[in-house]
Each structure stands twice: as structure tokens, then as C-alpha cells.
Amino acid sequence: MSTGTSTFVIRSINFLTMLVAVAVMGFGVWMSTHHDSCWKSLTLPVLGLGAIIFVISIIGFMGALKKNSILLWIYLIMLCFILVAILVFTVLAFIITNNGSGHKVAGLRYKEYQLQDYSSWFLKQLNNTQNWDHLKGCLVKSDDCNNLSKKYKTLKEYKVAKLTPIEAGCCRPPSECGYPAINASYYDLSFHPISSDKDCKLYKNSKAIKCYSCDSCKAGVAQYMKTEWRVVAIFNVILFVVLSIIYFVGCCARRNAARNQSKV
Numbered sequence: 001m002s003t004g005t006s007t008f009v010i011r012s013i014n015f016l017t018m019l020v021a022v023a024v025m026g027f028g029v030w031m032s033t034h035h036d037s038c039w040k041s042l043t044l045p046v047l048g049l050g051a052i053i054f055v056i057s058i059i060g061f062m063g064a065l066k067k068n069s070i071l072l073w074i075y076l077i078m079l080c081f082i083l084v085a086i087l088v089f090t091v092l093a094f095i096i097t098n099n100g101s102g103h104k105v106a107g108l109r110y111k112e113y114q115l116q117d118y119s120s121w122f123l124k125q126l127n128n129t130q131n132w133d134h135l136k137g138c139l140v141k142s143d144d145c146n147n148l149s150k151k152y153k154t155l156k157e158y159k160v161a162k163l164t165p166i167e168a169g170c171c172r173p174p175s176e177c178g179y180p181a182i183n184a185s186y187y188d189l190s191f192h193p194i195s196s197d198k199d200c201k202l203y204k205n206s207k208a209i210k211c212y213s214c215d216s217c218k219a220g221v222a223q224y225m226k227t228e229w230r231v232v233a234i235f236n237v238i239l240f241v242v243l244s245i246i247y248f249v250g251c252c253a254r255r256n257a258a259r260n261q262s263k264v
Helices: 003-032 043-066 069-096 120-127 129-141 155-159 165-170 215-263
Strands: 181-183
Touching: 003 043, 003 215, 043 069, 043 215, 069 215, 120 129, 120 215, 129 215, 155 181, 165 215
Parallel strands: none
Antiparallel strands: none
């Protein structure tokens, strides 16, 4: 690849990623002004990600613009660390999300989930009291359970609904409890549960309680996280391929820049 082509490609790519980095940091600043603590908790990671992308991009851009082999060396080293990090995270993500799946229940269109089916990493994170209290606070504020009665106005609609893992695990008692449903957000708790599952006693009709302390809720969150992590892992595979190509072009640009400097 010629000097002009390789440096042009690196300049163009890093100029675009600088714009992306500015947008990411802007989003982080917006989250910092948000009153919801669930959003605020993501502020530092988002700002950090934007800052890292910006620093790497500007080093790559300036290295290609000035055809400076030292800057391009630094750029390639940082890019190499990112490639390794993406590879490690992706492998771990596939390993962690390998376990766990839903259980079909007769008469229901959706599945129910059990916490013990998931990886030990998920169990450790979700059984951590501090972690779960934060997640539970976010779940209470979310619309997952609060909007069920609006989404399903009749009991018939609710019974044939295909609930999400969080709706199935956090917004209702496990089906094995046997509580009769009055509507999408209310169960007859005067009925004696037919199961000894502790979740049956933890469930309450209150919007602030529901089944947020249940293992079934933790399992629903684990299933949601598993699905999201799988999507991220697949995206990372694509990103790894793209960054590997950029890394190759960057190597060409650095080699060409080094040749030009040696001729001077």
C-alpha cells in the first residue's frame, strides 16, 4: 500500500472516530445531568470510553497527517492493546453466557428462569447485596412492571402474552406458586401457595416490592444480561475484524513514514 493511500485512510478513519468520541462524551455529560441514579452510574464509563477513543484517534490522525513514525508507533501500540482487550472480553463473554436457558411452562407462551442455571459469575454478581440493591432500585423505577396493566388490559390478554425475562421473573410470582391472577399487576395472595419456593412468600402486589427480591427476578435479569452480552460479543467480533484491518493499514502507514524520515 502506497504512502499516500495508507496515511489518507488512517487520517480519514481517525477523523471520523474523533467525531464519534466527541458524541460519546457529549452523551456522558448529558447522563451526568440526569436525575436518575441508574443513568448517572454509567457517566464515568461512558466519559472514559469517549476520552480513550478521542486520545487514540488524535494520535493516529496527527501521526498520519505529519507522517510521524513515532506517533504512529504509539497509535499502533494502543490499538494493539484495544484489540487484545476486545478479544479477551469477547471470549469471556461467550464463556460466561454459555449457561442458562428458560424453562417452558404449560399454558404459558413465555419461559420462566431459574438462577442456579446460570454461570457462577452471574450468581456472584447478582447475589451481591450491594449490586442487587442498586439493580433493584433501577427495576422499581423502570416501566417493565408498572406498564403491564396498561399493555394488557384484560386477564385474557395477559395470560396469552409473551413476557420478557424481566417481566416474567420480577413482575409476577413463579407459576408454581399457584396464585390466581386477578389482572396483569395483581394476584390473589390469600391463596395458599402450592410450592415451598421462597419466592412465593417474597412476592407482593405493591409496585415497590413485586418479586424484586426473588431469585426468579435475578434469573430474569441474568437472562436479559446474557442476551445483551451475546449481542455485544457478536458486535465485538465484527469490531475486532475492522480494527485488525485498520491496524494493518496503520502498520503500512508507519512503515512508509519511517522510510520517508530515513530519506530526509
